[in-house]
Every structure is written in C-alpha cells, then in structure tokens.
Amino acid sequence: xxxxxxxxxxxxxxxxxxxxxxxxxxxxxxxxxxxxxxxxxxxxxxxxxxxxxxxxxxxxxxxxxxxxxxxxxxxxxxxxxxxxxxxxxxxxxxxxxxxxxxxxxxxxxxxxxxxxxxxxxxxxxxxxxxxxxxxxxxxxxxxxxxxxxxxxxxxxxxxxxxxxxxxxxxxxxxxxxxxxxxxxxxxxxxxxxxxxxxxxxxxxxxxxxxxxxxxxxxxxxxxxxxxxxxxxxxxxxxxxxxxxxxxxxxxxxxxxxxxxxxxxxxxxxxxxxxxxxxxxxxxxxxxxxxxxxxxxxxxxxxxxxxxxxxxxxxxxxxxxxxxxxxxxxxxxxxxxxxxxxxxxxxxxxxxxxxxxxxxxxxxxxxxxxxxxxxxxxxxxxxxxxxxxxxxxxxxxxxxxxxxxxxxxxxxxxxxxxxxxxxxxxxxxxxxxxxxxxxxxxxxxxxxxxxxxxxxxxxxxxxxxxxxxxxxxxxxxxxxxxxxxxxxxxxxxxxxxxxxxxxxxxxxxxxxxxxxxxxxxxxxxxxxxxxxxxxxxxxxxxxxxxxxxxxxxxxxxxxxxxxxxxxxxxxxxxxxxxxxxxxxxxxxxxxxxxxxxxxxxxxxxxxxxxxxxxxxxxxxxxxxxxxxxxxxxxxxxxxxxxxxxxxxxxxxxxxxxxxxxxxxxxxxxxxxxxxxxxxxxxxxxxxxxxxxxxxxxxxxxxxxxxxxxxxxxxxxxxxxxxxxxxxxxxxxxxxxxxxxxxxxxxxxxxxxxxxxxxxxxxxxxxxxxxxxxxxxxxxxxxxxxxxxxxxxxxxxxxxxx
Amino acid sequence: xxxxxxxxxxxxxxxxxxxxxxxxxxxxxxxxxxxxxxxxxxxxxxxxxxxxxxxxxxxxxxxxxxxxxxxxxxxxxxxxxxxxxxxxxxxxxxxxxxxxxxxxxxxxxxxxxxxxxxxxxxxxxxxxxxxxxxxxxxxxxxxxxxxxxxxxxxxxx
Numbered sequence: 001x002x003x004x005x006x007x008x009x010x011x012x013x014x015x016x017x018x019x020x021x022x023x024x025x026x027x028x029x030x031x032x033x034x035x036x037x038x039x040x041x042x043x044x045x046x047x048x049x050x051x052x053x054x055x056x057x058x059x060x061x062x063x064x065x066x067x068x069x070x071x072x073x074x075x076x077x078x079x080x081x082x083x084x085x086x087x088x089x090x091x092x093x094x095x096x097x098x099x100x101x102x103x104x105x106x107x108x109x110x111x112x113x114x115x116x117x118x119x120x121x122x123x124x125x126x127x128x129x130x131x132x133x134x135x136x137x138x139x140x141x142x143x144x145x146x147x148x149x150x151x152x153x154x155x156x157x158x159x160x161x162x163x164x165x166x167x168x169x170x171x172x173x174x175x176x177x178x179x180x181x182x183x184x185x186x187x188x189x190x191x192x193x194x195x196x197x198x199x200x201x202x203x204x205x206x207x208x209x210x211x212x213x214x215x216x217x218x219x220x221x222x223x224x225x226x227x228x229x230x231x232x233x234x235x236x237x238x239x240x241x242x243x244x245x246x247x248x249x250x251x252x253x254x255x256x257x258x259x260x261x262x263x264x265x266x267x268x269x270x271x272x273x274x275x276x277x278x279x280x281x282x283x284x285x286x287x288x289x290x291x292x293x294x295x296x297x298x299x300x301x302x303x304x305x306x307x308x309x310x311x312x313x314x315x316x317x318x319x320x321x322x323x324x325x326x327x328x329x330x331x332x333x334x335x336x337x338x339x340x341x342x343x344x345x346x347x348x349x350x351x352x353x354x355x356x357x358x359x360x361x362x363x364x365x366x367x368x369x370x371x372x373x374x375x376x377x378x379x380x381x382x383x384x385x386x387x388x389x390x391x392x393x394x395x396x397x398x399x400x401x402x403x404x405x406x407x408x409x410x411x412x413x414x415x416x417x418x419x420x421x422x423x424x425x426x427x428x429x430x431x432x433x434x435x436x437x438x439x440x441x442x443x444x445x446x447x448x449x450x451x452x453x454x455x456x457x458x459x460x461x462x463x464x465x466x467x468x469x470x471x472x473x474x475x476x477x478x479x480x481x482x483x484x485x486x487x488x489x490x491x492x493x494x495x496x497x498x499x500x501x502x503x504x505x506x507x508x509x510x511x512x513x514x515x516x517x518x519x520x521x522x523x524x525x526x527x528x529x530x531x532x533x534x535x536x537x538x539x540x541x542x543x544x545x546x547x548x549x550x551x552x553x554x555x556x557x558x559x560x561x562x563x564x565x566x567x568x569x570x571x572x573x574x575x576x577x578x579x580x581x582x583x584x585x586x587x588x589x590x591x592x593x594x595x596x597x598x599x600x601x602x603x604x605x606x607x608x609x610x611x612x613x614x615x616x617x618x619x620x621x622x623x624x625x626x627x628x629x630x631x632x633x634x635x636x637x638x639x640x641x642x643x644x645x646x647x648x649x650x651x652x653x654x655x656x657x658x659x660x661x662x663x664x665x666x667x668x669x670x671x672x673x674x675x676x677x678x679x680x681x682x683x684x685x686x687x688x689x690x691x692x693x694x695x696x697x698x699x700x701x702x703x704x705x706x707x708x709x710x711x712x713x714x715x716x717x718x719x720x721x722x723x724x725x726x727x728x729x730x731x732x733x734x735x736x737x738x739x740x741x742x743x744x745x746x747x748x749x750x751x752x753x754x755x756x757x758x759x760x761x762x763x764x765x766x767x768x769x770x771x772x773x774x775x776x777x778x779x780x781x782x783x784x785x786x787x788x789x790x791x792x793x794x795x796x797x798x799x800x
Numbered sequence: 801x802x803x804x805x806x807x808x809x810x811x812x813x814x815x816x817x818x819x820x821x822x823x824x825x826x827x828x829x830x831x832x833x834x835x836x837x838x839x840x841x842x843x844x845x846x847x848x849x850x851x852x853x854x855x856x857x858x859x860x861x862x863x864x865x866x867x868x869x870x871x872x873x874x875x876x877x878x879x880x881x882x883x884x885x886x887x888x889x890x891x892x893x894x895x896x897x898x899x900x901x902x903x904x905x906x907x908x909x910x911x912x913x914x915x916x917x918x919x920x921x922x923x924x925x926x927x928x929x930x931x932x933x934x935x936x937x938x939x940x941x942x943x944x945x946x947x948x949x950x951x952x953x954x955x956x957x
Contacts, residue, residue: 018891025899026887026906028834028874032899035833116817188838188846188900188934238836238900239934270839426922434929491898491935658894658940665937666897692843692932700928703938 006584007575011511012504013720016658020496020513021489032236033192033208038263041194042071044249044256045118045266047108047125048275049100052345052685053134053147056098056127059108063124069113070121071260079255081224085247087214087350091150092311094222094251100129101149101310102347103685104275111256111264134345136685138284138307139772141342149310149343155775156308157316159323159339161614163395166336170290170298174370177768178287178363179751181679182307183280185352186697189238191248191276192267195257202229203254208237210244210488213522222251223258230254234516240490241670242351243277245527246313274690278313278350279680281306281341283322283359286771289367295377297333297386300395302326303771304339304360306349313350315341320460321356323614327395328364329406329453329624330386335395337614340775345685351527353670354454354730361452362752365735369448369742379739380414383451388624397615403713403723406624409648410451412709413626416646418447419705431632431639434701442636445643446744450735451626455619456724457530460609464530465601467521468498468538469514472506472546472588473595478576479588481506481543484514487523487535492726493659494531498539500655501719505543507573508588521601529623529724532655537602537719545598547573553591554578605717621715625649625728627668627736629704633744638756640744642672642704642737649708652715652723664729665706671733673698675741679753803867807832808876816863823847823858825866826873834874834903838932845931848904848911849873855911857930874903877910885955886910889948890941897935905931909945917953919945 011017024030061073076083076097083097084090096107108125112118135141141154148154193207202225209215212232220230237244249266257264268276283306290299304322308315323339352358372379387406393399422429430438458464469484481502489495499511514520523535551571558565567580577584578591610616627647633640645668654660677696681688689695714721734752742749745759751766758765804813807830814829826832826849835858836846842857849858850872851865858871877884886909889895896902905928912919912927919927924945933941 016894019894019896021899022891022896023883025896025902026883026890027878028903030899031833032836034837035827186934187898188844188932189836189898190838237898238838239898241934267837270841426920428922428926434926491900493897662894662897662936662940665939666935667937669937670934691841692839693841697932697934698938699930699932700925700938700941703925703942706937706939 004577004584006577006579009503009507009575010509011500013500013655015500016656017496017500019493020499030236032189032238034189034267036194036206036235036265038194038196041263041265042111042113042260043115043118044109044111044253044264045115045122046106046252047122049096049103049105049107051100051129051131052103052136053132054100054129055132056096056100057130058128060126061108063126064110064121067117067121067124069117070110071262072111072256074109074255074259079222082221085218085222085251086312087246087314088316089312102345104347106252109252109256111260134685136345138305138342138344139769141344142772142775149345154343156312156341156343157319158775159319159614161323161335161337161395164334166299166301166334168299168334171293172374173288173290174367174374175288176363176367176370177750177766178285178366179766180283180359180362181753182282182349182682183352183674183678184274184680184695185241185243185277186695187239187241187243190268190270190273193235193249193253194263194265195253196263197257197261200229202231203258204231204233205250205254206233206235207250208235208244210240210490210527211525212486212488212516212518214525215247215250216518218247219250219254223254232518234488237488237490240526241353242355242527245351245525246278248276270692271690274680274687275347278348280352281308281318281349285359285363286768287363287367289371291371291375295375295382295385297330299334300327300332302337305772306341307344307346308341309344309346309348311348313348315350318350318356321455322360324396324618325357325453326360326364328368329388329451331388331392332395337395338774346682347687353667354727355528357452357454357731358734361450361731361735362738365450365739366750369739380410380449384410396610396618398617398619400622402621402715403652404622404624405650405711405713406451408711409624409626409650412648412711413628413646416707416709419630419644428701431634431641432637438634438637442634443632444635444744446631446633446740448629448736448739448743450732450739451624452728452732452735453622453624454529454727454731456533456623457528457604457620459607459618459620461607463603464524465603466523466534466538467599467601468535468542469520469597469599470502470539470542470546471595471597472592474589474592475510478510479508479592480510480512481508482512482514483539484520485523485535485539486516486518486520487531488516488526490526492663493656494526494535496659497532497536497655501536501539502543505540506546507575507577529726532722533718533724534602534604536655536722538600540719541600541602542598545600546596549596550591554586621718621723623650623723623725623728625732627732629736629740631737631740631744633741633759635760638760640676640741640759644705644707645733645736646707647729648711649725649728650711650713650723651725652718653712653721654710655720655722657710660710660725661708663725664708667726667729668706668733669698669703671730672702672704672737675734675737675752675754677753801864803863805866806870808872818864820863821859822861822863822866825863826858832873832875836900836903838900843932845908846901846904848907848931855908874907877906884910885951886913886948889944889951893940893944893947895936895940895944901931901933905933905941909948913949913952917949919949
C-alpha cells in the first residue's frame with residue numbers, strides 16, 4: 001500500500017528556524033504594549049514621591065480635578081481591594097498612604113483625555129510631606145540605631161549556609177572585598193499596557209509582562225475582583241530581563257479604567273521607567289578562600305550584603321540564589337556563607353537576568369584568580385582541578401544529580417583560538433575610537449577567564465509548573481496544530497520553540513500560536529531561564545497525549561477494517577503522515593474528523609527549601625558557562641574595549657541553535673555593560689541618571705566578537721534534555737571581562753562597573769568598612785523563614 | 801497648529817500641539833506605529849525615519865519642522881512584492897529578538913546600504929552606532945547587514 005512519499009517534518013526540534021513573530025517585527029507591524037489603542041481611550045499617569053522617606057500629612061487633588069479633560073484622580077483610599085501587592089510578600093502599596101519609602105513611589109494616579117493633560121493635572125496635586133530620616137546605605141540599615149523602613153525591621157531575609165567544618169585549616173588563604181553597582185535592565189520598550197472595562201464588571205488588561213498569571217494574582221485582589229473577572233492578555237513585550245516580573249502599571253491602569261468607565265492606556269517614559277521597575281541588587285561581598293598547596297579548595301567563607309531598597313519584590317529568592325552560588329562551580333568541602341538582603345530607602349531591587357548569581361560570580365572568580373596567583377598555578381588549571389561534576393555535593397548539601405559538564409565547558413572554551421591582532425585598524429576599533437581621541441598609542445591587551453553557573457527554573461520547594469493546551473485539527477491544506485500557552489514571549493523566542501516542539505511531536509508543519517492570555521492555565525514566569533524547559537515540556541506532554549488519541553483512532557479503524565486495514569505496529573507521525581515502522585500508512589487529517597485537544601502541565605522535579613543551616617535540595621538543575629575575554633585598555637585614557645569573548649556553554653540540548661547563540665551573544669553584552677559602563681547612580685536615594693543619555697548601555701561599537709561553542713549534554717528528565725540558556729552568559733561575562741582588565745592593568749578592580757579612573761589608578765579600589773553585623777546580633781530581627789512564591793500573595797508577618 | 805507632510809508617498813495633515821515631535825505625529829495622529837519611542841532623547845534610534853531622504857531620529861524633529869516635507873518610515877520599506885533585502889536578512893541572520901529596536905535598525909541599515917553598497921565592518925558599526933539593541937549583543941545584526949549587502953550587490957550586478 002503506497003500512501004505517498006514521506007518527507008521529514010520541517011521546522012522541528014534542533015533546527016534554526018525563523019522566529020514566528022519575525023515578519024511583523026521587521027515590518028514595524030508588531031504590536032507592542034505601547035502601540036495599543038482603543039476607541040475612547042484615556043491616558044493614565046502616575047504622581048510619584050520626590051522623597052526617599054517621608055510621612056504623608058495630606059493630599060489635595062482639587063486642583064487636578066479642575067483641569068479640563070481629567071476623568072479620574074485616585075489615591076490609596078480609592079484602591080478597591082487589598083492595598084498592597086508583591087511577588088513574594090504583599091508589602092508594596094498600590095498607592096502610598098501615610099508613608100513613602102523611596103523616591104519614585106506612586107502616590108496618585110490620574111486618567112485624562114491625553115497624556116499631556118494628565119501630566120499637567122498631576123503637577124496640581126498638592127502633597128504635604130513631613131520628611132523623615134532615610135537609610136540609604138545598605139550596611140547602615142543593619143545597625144540598631146537605623147530608622148526602620150518597615151515595622152518588622154530592615155532585613156527581608158538572612159541566609160546561613162553551614163557546610164562541613166567552616167573552621168577547617170588550609171595551607172593558603174586569599175581574601176577579597178567586592179562591590180557591584182545597581183544595574184538597570186534597560187529594555188528598549190518601556191512599561192506599557194491598556195485596561196478595558198468589561199461588561200461583566202471585570203476588566204481586560206493587555207500588558208507587556210513576564211508572567212500573566214502572577215500579575216493577575218496580584219491585580220485581582222487589589223481591585224477587589226474575583227480572578228475570573230480580571231483577564232490578562234500578553235501585549236508585545238519590548239524586552240524584559242527581570243524588570244517585568246513585578247507589577248508596575250497593571251493595577252493603576254485597571255483602577256483608572258474601572259473608575260472612569262473607559263479604556264485607559266499607560267506608557268512610561270524612559271525616565272519614569274527607571275523609577276517604575278526594580279533593578280539589580282547592588283552588593284557588598286567579603287570572601288576568604290582557603291586551599292591546599294597543590295590547589296584544592298578546602299574552605300570558602302563568604303559574607304554577602306544585598307541592598308533591596310524599599311520593598312521585598314523577589315529579594316528573598318535573590319539572596320537565596322546569591323548565597324547558594326557563592327562558592328562557585330567548584331567542589332568546596334567546607335563553607336560558611338552568610339547572605340543578608342536588607343531594606344533601605346533606595347529604589348526597590350528585584351529580578352534581573354542572573355538573579356543573584358551575577359554578583360557572587362564577579363567575586364568568586366576574582367578570588368579564584370587571586371588563589372591561582374598565590375599558588376603560582378595557571379588560573380584555568382586551578383578551575384579544572386576544582387570543577388564540579390555530576391555527583392558533586394554543593395554547600396547546601398544538594399547533590400548534583402543531573403548533567404554538569406563543567407570540565408568540558410572550561411576545556412572547550414580554553415581551546416578556542418585567540419583573536420589575531422589586526423594589522424591595519426580602523427580608528428573606531430580603538431578604545432575611545434568613536435571620540436577620535438586615540439590611535440592606540442598606549443594600548444595594553446589583557447586576557448581573563450571565568451566560569452559560572454545558574455539554576456534553571458524556580459527553587460526552594462516551589463512548584464512552578466507550566467500548562468499548555470494543544471489543539472490538532474484538519475485545516476483546508478492539511479492538519480494544523482494550535483498551541484495555547486500563557487508563556488510570555490519577551491524576545492527570547494519561546495513561541496518559536498513551542499512551535500518547533502509541536503512540529504516534532506505531531507509531525508505537522510503548520511503550527512499556529514494562540515495569543516498568550518489567562519484563558520489557559522499558568523505557564524509560570526518567563527524568567528530563571530525556564531520557559532524552554534517548562535512550557536516546552538508542557539507542549540511536549542500535550543502533544544504526546546494527542547498522539548496517543550490519534551494512534552488509538554488508527555488502531556480502532558484498522559480493527560474495524562479487518563485484514564485490509566492499516567498496519568498499526570510502531571506508529572509514528574512525520575511530515576503530515578501516520579507511519580508504521582517508519583512507512584507512511586495514512587494522512588493525519590484522515591483521522592481528524594473530530595479535532596483532538598489536550599491540556600497538560602509539566603512539573604520539574606521537586607526541590608526542598610534550605611533549613612536553618614542552609615541545608616536542603618534547593619535547585620532543580622544547573623547550567624554552566626566558561627568565558628575567556630580579551631580586552632584592550634588604553635592606559636592613558638582609561639578606556640577599554642572588549643575584543644573577543646570566547647565561550648563554551650552547557651545548554652543541554654539546543655532546540656533552536658541560532659536562537660541559543662542569540663541569547664549567548666545578548667547575555668554577554670549585558671554583562672559587558674555591567675563590567676564597563678552600566679550603573680544606576682543613586683545618591684541619598686535619588687537616581688541621578690534616569691535616561692539613556694546618562695545611563696549607558698553597550699552600542700554596536702562596544703560589541704565584541706563572540707565565539708561560542710554549544711556543549712550539548714542532555715539534562716536527564718528534561719524535555720529533549722534542554723537546559724535554559726539566557727542567564728549563564730550574563731552571569732559569567734562581567735567576571736571574565738574584569739579579569740581581563742586586571743590582567744591588562746595589574747590593578748585590583750574590585751568594583752563594577754569599572755570606571756576609567758579605576759583603570760588608570762586615579763581612584764583607589766573600593767574599600768570595605770568591615771563586615772556589617774549579622775542581623776540577629778545585634779541588629780533588627782531577621783524574617784526567620786522564607787514563605788516561598790506561594791502565588792505571589794504571601795503576607796510578611798512578624799517573626800514568630 | 802496645522803501641518804502638512806508627505807508620508808510614504810501620501811500627503812497627510814495633522815493638528816499637533818506646537819511642542820509635538822514628528823514621532824508623536826506619526827504615532828498618535830497618523831497611526832503609523834512602526835517607529836518606536838524608546839528614549840525621547842535621540843539616544844536609541846528606534847524612531848529612525850527619513851526626512852527628505854536624510855536619516856533622522858523622529859523624536860528629535862519638531863513636527864512643525866516636517867511641514868511641507870517628505871517623510872519615509874519603516875512601513876514603506878517592504879514592497880507589495882515582499883520584504884526589503886535588509887528585512888529579509890534580519891530574519892535569516894537571527895538579528896531580531898524582542899523587535900523593539902528592529903524598525904529603527906532596518907531603516908538605518910537600509911540607509912547605509914543605499915549610500916554605501918560595500919561597507920566594511922567598521923563602517924557598519926559606525927552607521928548603526930546610534931541604534932541601541934538590548935537583546936542581541938549586535939553580533940547577528942552585523943551578520944544581517946553583511947548578508948543584505950551581498951544580496952543587494954548581487955541584485956544590481
């Protein structure tokens with residue numbers, strides 16, 4: 001029986017297929033949150049606190065209401081439901097009342113016929129503030145005389161990891177102090193969304209976000225509405241990088257729309273965006289590494305301090321991450337790691353690509369170089385000697401069960417050829433070349449190496465499952481699979497990946513994506529490098545369930561047709577056909593008189609939160625990366641250029657190799673920015689540089705060449721063996737670049753971003769004022785345990 | 801204030817506030833949303849358009865300055881027959897991620913290749929240095945412009 005020729009399904013797993021949203025994006029036709037429009041739409045605007053810490057005595061909105069065109073002016077008293085929201089603890093006021101705790105905190109929101117009117121009206125709101133003493137230094141927050149930011153004190157979470165004997169003796173010790181600044185995610189498309197009141201008294205919210213369902217779990221209670229009356233739809237997302245994990249304009253736009261009875265659009269300006277989302281936690285880190293004379297790590301002692309600013313955001317998970325990764329991707333038999341995440345009156349900090357692993361990688365890799373120098377051994381050899389592998393025990397007691405090709409990423413990275421010195425150079429290729437200030441008279445080249453790692457998916461016992469629905473039906477030109485997932489496509493390419501998985505599993509090339517919304521179950525967050533594994537896993541499960549049903553139909557029909565029926569052994573799906581033993585036996589659509597729809601959830605392996613001694617099984621799995629940076633420093637100008645980043649990265653399995661490389665290259669650029677230029681400058685709680693004129697991110701002139709090797713060692717239990725890929729490059733590149741800068745200059749460079757003054761010795765290294773007190777001795781009491789991401793609505797309670 | 805401008809071949813009128821930018825008029829008055837507002841300060845290049853054939857950041861041009869002049873936007877780059885070779889190359893090279901910078905970058909790259917069909921890498925970097933991209937690290941953008949240049953040269957050869 002010949003049914004037709006079998007062609008392999010194109011566009012499946014492992015192919016560098018084009019993005020599903022690519023054509024509208026290159027045409028300018030893709031609809032981002034800021035492009036939304038509705039008939040009769042009003043514009044929302046936010047009035048924010050000008051003070052880092054103040055009591056609100058009174059607010060007078062009469063002047064604003066008198067401005068023609070203003071339709072609503074709302075204060076805290078107008079919040080219909082719960083007054084606070086938050087990812088882990090609901091401690092952040094929707095609108096401040098009684099007290100403001102940072103500069104930029106929302107105090108009032110307005111809706112008007114256009115943005116200019118709303119802004120003019122906001123200027124007429126009179127807020128009477130009584131300025132209070134502010135805490136703007138993260139260490140000062142830990143002293144007993146510090147003003148309290150919250151009733152429960154100034155510490156969100158203190159993590160203590162005790163492993164082996166922290167007093168173990170070692171032959172050689174190296175010590176270091178490190179600081180990292182506040183980095184902004186600086187996505188190009190500012191916060192934006194459109195809320196439309198619905199006829200059932202609910203609201204439709206179109207918003208650029210990272211996790212629709214956790215937004216809803218925060219929005220609905222604040223609106224005083226049941227969850228099913230708050231329907232979220234993903235608007236086009238102009239980059240995220242962690243900055244869209246927290247709620248920004250979501251609740252405000254819904255409140256205004258419900259009050260005004262009209263659609264309300266809110267779009268932050270670039271300046272407002274710097275105040276409207278959380279940043280990467282600035283850190284201070286003290287580390288001591290002890291080793292044997294032959295280069296085996298014996299003990300790591302680390303004290304970490306993260307400045308979380310005024311509210312919790314995801315800070316308890318960030319300090320958990322920073323603490324668990326503080327010893328690096330190395331076998332460390334003895335460790336004492338103490339990490340504290342404090343509150344201050346600085347802008348709130350939370351998630352950003354790398355999520356706590358970036359800060360400590362900068363520190364532990366500097367320590368490894370120091371140790372190599374102290375021992376007189378090659379830095380790469382020292383790392384190889386101590387590299388983690390499958391079966392290794394981490395400081396938390398967690399045993400790495402999955403893949404851990406640490407030695408392989410180090411060896412393969414180190415084997416990448418060094419870049420050639422260019423014989424003839426364009427002036428632009430010199431550090432500072434764009435300014436025409438150099439012809440390379442004082443150039444010095446440096447090489448640095450770094451290794452780091454990051455957890456994939458959420459940790460500490462949290463089941464961040466992902467659901468997906470797949471619908472297979474007969475279309476006019478053949479079978480069509482529709483994938484419905486709430487996974488937020490933020491540019492990284494998850495929608496393309498989900499389509500690839502559906503093609504491979506169903507043997508169907510025509511895959512369409514249902515818009516992402518809350519009409520399907522949660523996909524979990526687009527963060528922690530988790531969507532390819534989690535939502536990819538959910539689509540794979542749903543497709544497998546569809547295959548079972550389809551095969552059952554094939555078998556049923558074969559039984560009915562008796563001896564003339566279709567062979568039913570070793571059934572498969574390929575190129576639009578049902579196959580038996582690899583031979584086509586029928587068209588898929590011949591079995592789709594009734595469409596098949598299946599909804600499935602993927603759960604990663606369970607994890608266990610850390611106990612009081614930091615022992616547990618906190619992380620699902622790990623992805624590792626090694627990078628070698630080659631830099632040039634102009635020793636007169638203090639300017640640097642990254643010539644090349646060579647990298648080998650553990651990716652598990654590349655579903656879309658081109659997209660994986662895109663993540664690696666983009667992640668490296670973000671780490672480069674952190675190493676050399678990116679810092680939100682905060683003085684006394686005030687952001688000094690909230691613009692792209694003053695907050696610099698890398699341009700194409702700063703972009704290094706990237707030579708990337710993908711190490712594909714499948715992760716057991718993960719769909720196709722995938723691991724996440726977005727974060728490890730950012731974790732490692734800052735450390736690798738600064739190592740190269742140290743190699744070029746011979747300077748300490750213990751703070752990022754590294755400034756020109758640091759490179760030519762005009763300013764001294766960052767100096768430690770000594771480790772701050774541990775929170776329980778003698779400072780305010782720590783929150784004793786971590787409640788976890790229980791649907792974003794945990795309540796921060798007084799310590800029991 | 802009434803202004804009249806030729807946008808993508810068609811004369812259009814708008815009544816913006818005197819302080820409105822050309823970008824504001826394109827987006828909020830004329831419904832041309834392809835040009836993006838990323839910074840309002842001419843730093844990110846996401847609003848790049850041609851004004852009388854010159855590449856400009858439309859956020860830095862007062863709407864009044866465009867009166868009686870000709871504007872060409874990203875919406876005019878593709879022809880009814882298909883994408884512009886630069887757009888095609890951006891897709892093929894994987895130079896698109898979130899896509900917010902993409903309209904400005906394809907306009908700037910098309911502008912470069914119209915002036916200089918064989919740019920070397922330094923020239924490409926210089927020409928695109930006013931366009932910020934936060935997602936890609938620019939590697940694949942360089943690939944895309946190289947690819948588009950080859951295709952365009954092949955077409956005219």
